[in-house]
Amino acid sequence: MPAIAPDHIPERLYPVIEALCATGVDVARTIARGPLGQSLAEGVGENTGGDQQKALDVMADEAFEKALGPAGVKFYASEEQEGVLTLGDGAFALAIDPLDGSSNIDVNVSIGTIFSIFEAEDGAEESFLRPASEQIAAGYIIYGPQTGMAVSFGDGTLMFVMDPETRVFELAEARMAIPAAAKEYSINAGYRRHWPDWVKSFVEECEAGKEGPRGKDYSFRWVASLVAETHRILTRGGTFLYTGDARPAYAEGRLRMVYEVAPMAMLIEQAGGMATDGKRPILSLTAEKLHGKQPFVFGCRDEVERVAELHG
Numbered sequence: 001m002p003a004i005a006p007d008h009i010p011e012r013l014y015p016v017i018e019a020l021c022a023t024g025v026d027v028a029r030t031i032a033r034g035p036l037g038q039s040l041a042e043g044v045g046e047n048t049g050g051d052q053q054k055a056l057d058v059m060a061d062e063a064f065e066k067a068l069g070p071a072g073v074k075f076y077a078s079e080e081q082e083g084v085l086t087l088g089d090g091a092f093a094l095a096i097d098p099l100d101g102s103s104n105i106d107v108n109v110s111i112g113t114i115f116s117i118f119e120a121e122d123g124a125e126e127s128f129l130r131p132a133s134e135q136i137a138a139g140y141i142i143y144g145p146q147t148g149m150a151v152s153f154g155d156g157t158l159m160f161v162m163d164p165e166t167r168v169f170e171l172a173e174a175r176m177a178i179p180a181a182a183k184e185y186s187i188n189a190g191y192r193r194h195w196p197d198w199v200k201s202f203v204e205e206c207e208a209g210k211e212g213p214r215g216k217d218y219s220f221r222w223v224a225s226l227v228a229e230t231h232r233i234l235t236r237g238g239t240f241l242y243t244g245d246a247r248p249a250y251a252e253g254r255l256r257m258v259y260e261v262a263p264m265a266m267l268i269e270q271a272g273g274m275a276t277d278g279k280r281p282i283l284s285l286t287a288e289k290l291h292g293k294q295p296f297v298f299g300c301r302d303e304v305e306r307v308a309e310l311h312g
């Protein structure tokens with residue numbers, strides 16, 4: 001049985017989406033067994049970006065790479081691989097963070113797989129180093145209390161949930177809609193002393209609550225798992241910030257443009273939210289390097305616009 005029915009998915013892309021879901025089902029099963037299987041959070045090396053690779057990062061990467069070639073993916077760009085791999089002679093270029101939020105693997109908190117799809121161009125890297133607005137699909141699979149998938153094909157953001165009985169992804173919401181105003185904001189506050197002034201100002205306004213310029217109380221949330229954070233914001237709103245700061249190597253933040261920021265920006269914008277680098281829309285930007293970092297602010301429109309005002 002296919003892992004997702006073809007309804008709601010453009011015909012050309014269906015084999016790719018089905019392969020992502022089928023592999024996601026296997027990854028979800030491995031994650032659910034946790035310490036009963038092999039040690040998933042064991043350090044096994046370092047990737048090109050200098051992040052520590054855990055056993056599950058590598059297992060997930062191998063599984064997606066194997067499944068996507070026969071499904072029509074020509075070029076495969078992964079966080080876990082230095083260069084672009086040519087998998088076959090398909091029509092698509094797919095960028096992937098096979099396992100996002102890996103610091104949460106061994107604490108049983110939601111983690112995920114993020115993907116971005118372009119039409120394949122002649123050149124391997126050129127297929128990814130192009131305007132984020134040229135993505136033809138983007139999404140994530142979330143491995144949490146529910147395994148689900150958010151995906152956009154450029155006409156809204158759809159949400160699927162995997163039925164644990166059948167292991168098939170079923171449509172749960174045909175058009176996600178992010179509210180204009182938020183009650184929650186998310187940022188790693190441990191780095192406050194390194195933030196630029198406009199980030200400090202935004203957070204101080206939220207903290208000032210009802211008595212401050214925003215005139216309402218906010219709650220603070222930080223999961224340290226981009227997929228979990230995006231899922232919460234798609235579901236009930238909020239604001240997320242991971243901008244550049246003054247730490248060495250963090251001038252552009254931490255998140256990668258090609259396989260983290262661009263796909264999340266497409267999902268958020270297609271659900272009526274807003275995604276910027278603090279000021280400019282992410283979808284107006286072009287990745288310069290395969291593993292390049294990108295400052296990222298996204299969520300409810302009113303809040304992201306306020307961040308842009310403070311940025312100046």
Ligand code: FDP
Pocket residue numbers: 051099100101102103104188224225226227254255260
């Ligand atoms: P991780 O490195 O654990 O895969 O993708 C990077 C990411 O997780 C995001 O999922 C998460 O939002 C962020 O890093 C957490 O960064 P900090 O540890 O700096 O808070």
